[in-house]
Amino acid sequence: DTAVSQTPKYLVTQMGNDKSIKCEQNLGHDTMYWYKQDSKKFLKIMFSYNNKELIINETVPNRFSPKSPDKAHLNLHINSLELGDSAVYFCASSQGLGLASGFQETQYFGPGTRLLVL
Amino acid sequence: SQQGEEDPQALSIQEGENATMNCSYKTSINNLQWYRQNSGRGLVHLILIRSNEREKHSGRLRVTLDTSKKSSSLLITASRAADTASYFCATASGGGSARQLTFGSGTQLTVLP
Numbered sequence: 419d420t421a422v423s424q425t426p427k428y429l430v431t432q433m434g435n436d437k438s439i440k441c442e443q444n445l446g447h448d449t450m451y452w453y454k455q456d457s458k459k460f461l462k463i464m465f466s467y468n469n470k471e472l473i474i475n476e477t478v479p480n481r482f483s484p485k486s487p488d489k490a491h492l493n494l495h496i497n498s499l500e501l502g503d504s505a506v507y508f509c510a511s512s513q514g515l516g517l518a519s520g521f522q523e524t525q526y527f528g529p530g531t532r533l534l535v536l
Numbered sequence: 537s538q539q540g541e542e543d544p545q546a547l548s549i550q551e552g553e554n555a556t557m558n559c560s561y562k563t564s565i566n567n568l569q570w571y572r573q574n575s576g577r578g579l580v581h582l583i584l585i586r587s588n589e590r591e592k593h594s595g596r597l598r599v600t601l602d603t604s605k606k607s608s609s610l611l612i613t614a615s616r617a618a619d620t621a622s623y624f625c626a627t628a629s630g631g632g633s634a635r636q637l638t639f640g641s642g643t644q645l646t647v648l649p
């Protein structure tokens with residue numbers, strides 16, 4: 419049973435296209451994240467959602483728009499794809515952010531989506 | 537800016553040897569975590585050490601934290617070929633809903649059989 423799943427696993431597309439990556443977690447976690455990992459394996463947070471509410475929005479082009487229809491899903495839509503968007507995108511989730519939740523900070527990662535923009 | 541930086545970037549050892557990886561960071565933290573990433577896979581949490589702890593063990597893993605030097609080390613004892621992976625440290629900083637993890641660029645460990 420996959421805890422954090424992402425689709426698609428691979429995405430090859432042309433520059434200028436619009437694409438979406440979907441993420442779902444079945445752990446009952448309150449918080450979900452999107453990370454970008456570049457070719458040098460540097461992992462950088464892009465967004466964080468807590469109970470469907472945007473919490474962290476790092477310096478990311480506004481071509482990237484996260485959408486959380488419910489707390490188990492956090493999708494990433496990318497408009498007008500550019501060559502520099504090629505990377506591996508990871509979704510992750512964690513139990514919660516507040517002290518009341520016991521502050522469970524371990525993050526559980528999905529398998530990644532390998533995006534190649536041609 | 538990148539918070540955690542691992543050292544070395546790559547490490548190659550023989551099976552049975554110990555592997556030590558180091559992580560340095562720049563600002564104050566709430567906790568520091570180590571993650572492992574097998575080739576082509578997502579990251580898997582290994583161990584978390586809080587800022588008021590100095591050492592923690594989990595199986596063959598030993599983590600130390602020196603907040604005065606802003607550094608941590610991960611020791612894997614009696615390494616196995618299956619330990620071959622990239623290892624990342626991640627620092628947790630910020631308060632409340634602004635809490636987030638900042639990852640370093642990782643150490644690529646290769647354990648030769």
